[in-house]
Amino acid sequence: MRTQRFAVRAEFDGHPATEDDLLIPALHGFGHFTxxxxxxxxxxGLGLHLARLDAANRELFGQPLDGGRVRELIRHALDGAGVRDASVRVNGYLSPGGGRTRVMVTVDEPARPSTGARSLRSVPYARTAPHIKRPGDFGQAYHGLLAGRAGFDEALLTLPGGVVAEGAxxxxxxxxxxxxxxxDAPALTGTTMTLLDQGLERAGRPSVRRPVTxxxxxxxxxxxxxFVxxxxxxxxVGRIDDRRFAVDEELLKQLDRAYGSAPRDAL
Structure with a gap:
């Protein structure tokens, strides 16, 4: 029996995306997302996502991005798609010529957890302004493509001297x-990473930052x-270049418990 594909929904500022709307990411892709x-x-971690969007919007566009507005737009897109479980992306763009931030919300099928250990290929690449999560980063996509062709799951971004920063x-x-x-290197502070930090702290197992090469x-x-x-x-992670790692099942259980201890915030 053929499974029906999830119908991806895209909205701009609360209405179904038009051709003119989609020209903004296509031709004026400077922006940010979560x-x-x-x-x-x-x-x-809903509050972390909203804070990320607001901080990036202030830095890039010089204006706040109201969390209440974002929540309303996500709810609207989910209702339009008729789902309560989904992968959601929220992008912030500035309209050509300036003005108010345009918010694009896309709704796709829920992500399935990764299975098996991941393999990483180290590459010398540092993202510009790594603290901002943004679309259309050619370098990340390019190195990820090459890593895949070489038989790896993902690229591992490193700085001069082989300093480890983050996965692509x-x-x-x-x-x-x-x-x-x-x-301890310039990198995006991931929401899942922050939730793990908080959960480990609650469990009395605080994490640390340290240079890794x-x-x-x-x-x-x-x-x-x-792990990633x-x-x-x-x-x-089972491999970084030629370096093999054992899968520590007890560690994964600790991480799952730490992450699972974070409550889900209602939209």
Whole structure:
């Protein structure tokens, strides 16, 4: 039996996207976004997503982006799609010529958790303004494409000297047997990463930040395990280049508990 494909819905400022609306991301793609998973009308870390959008909008466009307005637009798009479980992206763009921020909300099928350990190919690439989550980053997509062609799942972005920063679309963490270690380097502070931080703190297992490099005394080889995370969930890392990592099932249970302890906020 053929499964019917989820019908993706796109809205601009609360109405179905028109051809003129879609010209904005197509021709004037400068903007920012956040990606979130909605389950039964609720979102883990909703306040973090709204704060991210507002901060980026102020920095890029010099104007706030009201969280109440964003929530209303997400609800409207979900109602239009007739779903309560979905993958949702909220993009902020400035209308050509200036004016009020245009908000695009897309609703797609819910993400399925990753299965199996992930493999990462290190690449020398640093994103401009890495603290802002933004669409259309050619470098990330390019290195991700090359990593896939070389048999890897994702690119691992590194700075001069082999300093580990982040995955192309994920945050990366390491396990030294006592603490979760986040690389101390310019990178996006992921919402899932923050929720893990908070959950580990509540469990009495606070995470730490520490320089991580590909080689040397701070190299990835000193760690017992590694993992990546984003809005789609948490997945173990089985390989970085030629360096193999064992999958630590107990660590994954701790991370799942820490993430699961975050309540879902109603839209």
């Amino acid at each position: 990606a979130l998973q909605v389950r039964d009308g609720g979102v883990r 679309t994920t945050s990366i963490g390491f396990w030294d047997g006592a603490s979760v270690v986040w690389p 590909l080689e040397g005394p701070d190299g990835v080889g000193r760690y017992r395990a590694a 995370c984003n809005a789609r969930g948490i997945a173990p």
